[in-house]
Amino acid sequence: MKVRIALTMLCVISLGALAFADLKAPKQATAGEGITITASDGGELLLYGPGGASKRKVSAGEVQIPGEEVRAAGHYIAVMGDSSADFYVVAAKPSTLNFLARPSRVPVSRPDAISGVAFVFDDFKNLVQKPAAVKFDLSVKSAAATSRSVETKNGIAYTRMPSASKEGAAQFVASVPGGTPVRRVVQQVASDACDLHMKAQKTEKAIVVETDPIKDCSGNAVPDGTIVTFTEVTDKGRSTVDARIKRGTAKAELPLAASGTISVASGVVTGNELHIGGGQ
């Protein structure tokens, strides 16, 4: 009888121990910092996370999970026997940026022409979901830099900036405090021609037309290779010649005519008109 009572008590104690077998983990941890899980009993601890999985034998008490096993942000679950404990790992402090700058080539003096998108990550390539300040700087040599500080939302900071009035390679830099700045180059080129002006000269075989040096409204030379269209309208019909800017000007030969009109255009910009005839 005594043996039966002792066995029953032993069973009750064992079942009680099983019922109380427990795992405890903090609700939240920081990536790469390691955590402590408390196990009320020894056994095999399984850990499933977004960037790994592991199995280890542990004794009752505190189980140290090293930082390298909890580098990935997200949901983790620890399982031992019938017990489980879950926790979230959140990103560490911002340290690196992925930076998209568009476009790579842009005309000068255009409002909101350049866009910058920065994705903020920690040292372990986790997107930092907490708000962080990202600084965007856009500068061209010999002109003042334009700066803007933007707070991230869900790990992303976004800005639009105007292009500068001077042409050249603009340095577009994004940075977070304590991180390495990321640099992109945006080539700022002359905008559309401004005050497009040509002159004409009659020769024995043709009318030679040539523009003055072609510049945009900020005084930047429109790049060589840009197409300039000369159009001659006479009573015999219309003649059009596309010429490329070469060393700052564009030049073409049009058919001889006794009278008519010559016009010049580059893109959407039209220049002056010349009238042929009357001794011109």
Added chain:
Amino acid sequence: MRNWIVVVLLASLFIAYAAEKVGPSVELNASAAQPRQVEDVTEKAITRDYANAWKIMETALNENRTDQLGGGFAGIAQDKLQKRVEDQRTSNLRTRIIDRGHKLEAIFYSPEGSALQVRDTAQLEIEYLDGSSVVHREQVTQSYLALLTVGEDRWKVRVLEEVPRS
């Protein structure tokens, strides 16, 4: 009569194939995307490619295979998944996800149209396995932040992070 049986059989096979191919149900609401509006064609592509990525991930985690990951994932997300699957294989662990569907909300679409961020509310039943034994099972409504970038022929998941439940 025989022709009808063949037609019905073929139709059933096609439906089964299509269901298998499409993956979990994904609904996308792109009305709040900033700063660029999501085009209709992009919405359809995101829905299709995100579903495909989840299907690939579910297969990878259940079968401990990494060979298909590149079809739906890129960059950081692919690296992390690869590591997780390799670890699972080493420890003889598996994760089985029974996917009940995803509701996506587009929250950021980059100005040049190459990156899109969504918040995903997923209904999942997850089984954690040690060998072939289920050691833990849970039904969750889990929120994810996903960043997709456009590749040669499809959108791929570049970041996939769970958002802590509040």
